[in-house]
Amino acid sequence: MRQHPPPAARPASWREVAWMFLKLGTIAFGGPAAHTAMMRDELVRRRGWVSDERFADLMGATNLIPGPNSTELAIHLGYDRARWRGLLAAGVCFILPAALMVTALAWAYVTYGSTPAVEGVLYGVVPAVIAIIAHALFGLLRTVIKNAWLGLLAAAALAAYLLGVNELLVLASGALLAAAVTVMRRRTEASHALIGLPLLGIAADERLAQLFLTMLKIGSVLYGSGYVLLAFLRGDFVERLGWITEQQLSDAISIGQVTPGPVFTTATFIGYLVAGPVGAFLATVAIFLPSFVFVGLLTRLTDRLRSSPWTSALLDGLNAAALALMAGVSFELGRGAIIDPLTAAIAATTLVLLWKTRLNNAWYIAGGAAIGLLHSLLT
Template sequence: MFLRLGLIAFGGPAAHTALMREELVRRRRWVSDQRFADLMGATNLIPGPNSTELAIHLGHERAGWRGLLVAGVAFIVPAAVLVTLLAWVYVEQGETPAVEGVLYGVVPVVLAIIVWALAGLGRTVLSSWWLALLAGAALAAYLLGVNELVVLFGGAAVVAAVRGVRDLARRGPAALALPLLVAGTQQDGRLTELFLTMLKIGAVLYGSGYVLLAFLEGDFVDRLGWVSHQQVLDAVSVGQVTPGPVFTTATFLGYVVAGLPGAFLATVAIFLPSFVFVGLLTRLTDWLRSRAWTSALLDGVNATALALMAGVSLQLGRTGLVDPLTVALFGLTLLALWRTRLNSAWLIAAGALVGVARYLTG
């Protein structure tokens, strides 16, 4: 299943999350909406590609450590292979094949899947009027340009503070005692440097593709001088428009720097920290939910993560719903999600066919 998601998951982390909810919560009922929301919120607390980490965490939820490895690798590999092929074309021809036709039809379909997921998750996550108010404030802050990490951790702090005041009012000053969270050759040399640089980025990067762009610019253009600014922009563009994790941008740059060995090592390096972090996080998520104070933090993270997902959806809607045909695709997809249990892969395939047909006839 995660292999298929890796092949069809266009649209970035918000779309990936919506597709995973559609498959695992709505269609297969492997996890509840509350559990899905907790895992989604928890992965926002660690660095790395959040949607990939969510896939890894869901794999562990279903089949333990073997599931963790299988889900993560299956979600990453299709995108890594596709990006490697596009990188080969780029190196040989100097440009990447146009994908605008496919995206024209796919984006409205993916947007509808995100909206449907938001509606379902909202009923679970926004369990009180003040959590809904917090989500609205978080959405407004995000749209005004406040950094998503500030929004995310600010929301967690607000909910924890509200719960703390309530406990104090009920039980007295003792309620303010908070638990502590403890939380060889020149080519070989270049490959080693490439691996360590991508490993560092995967281990410390929070945020969107724009933050990834800044890290890649700083290391590969300014510090190492291996690629140009335009090549980094091309790599990020390929990562954005292909299905699967945006972090496969590393695969593209790895190929440009050192061919197939570079593509492989860059991919392994940038995703390896995610497997480690999620492996550690699986031991903490239940603990976080089982205690009142940390449960409040998780509620705040869930509400603000949902708001960030809505903010990304609004931005995606502005670029994807551009004419009556795309609006119709969006509406028909919502209708199909409401009235049927059709596999989301068929909906995305139908959107892609419409986009290709329009591209060929236009």
């Protein structure tokens, strides 16, 4: 049978990348694990843009750099498909829907003193998201867990995460342990360097400049979950600058979590509170800009990680640990979302449909939202 070139090697238009990630940015509820699962379903399972192995490598590699990992994965997938135009199109279009929604909600918050209720929608959407994540995990399992050793490593990483060990420590330990075992086996030596990002400055109004530089700093150095983002924002905007209150910070984090797309759009909300629409725009650009720079540099490194035995083993260990973290996050999300027979039925039905059909994820999200809204009206 004639062999076709890998999808990423075929010429592709940045417009198809833009359209795909604009859609994903509009429906990707549920946080980074859900975003990753939806990207895999759309780009690996439905469209064949990349292989499962390549997807797993990119997923693992983005954990090496600071910033919002699911956004960075989107940026790197865009680069794989349509090079530099694809990189920009994927990142901007994945961020844009959430940034616009959060800006609108921030306007409502400032104008009316509250945000529109979304609990009914989330009641039905999150169980569907859990099923999408579970389906992606099973799909990636055979690709990432290549042998019993990596299976044990993933199990240990999952246990460590559930016991409260920091995510970055889990990832680093998995990668380094796998690399160390390979080094001992093959008696090879190598070195690895991380790339840094210089701070940029802007000449503008002092308050806007400080807002921009503070968000830029956070985007440049932040590893870990939304809880780490919360700590950075509290330290800078509540305690050091005193620009927002604890309640406003809590509301900003909530809006970032309940809207689709990156949780880092919390920065958009805070920017609006600090300086209106201009502040929202500058804060969004500042917190995501390092991700584009880091991924641009990472594109030169990722392919080389498979070129030697120990760096390939490092990536295998990183992928196994990242998969374990994804499982741990989805388990915790599921405990809070699947709370009664109806939510369990939503999750189970979505999982069956994912296995038996090739329906677009948007249908599962829309169906879950409709059931959630109906449930909220009837109770």
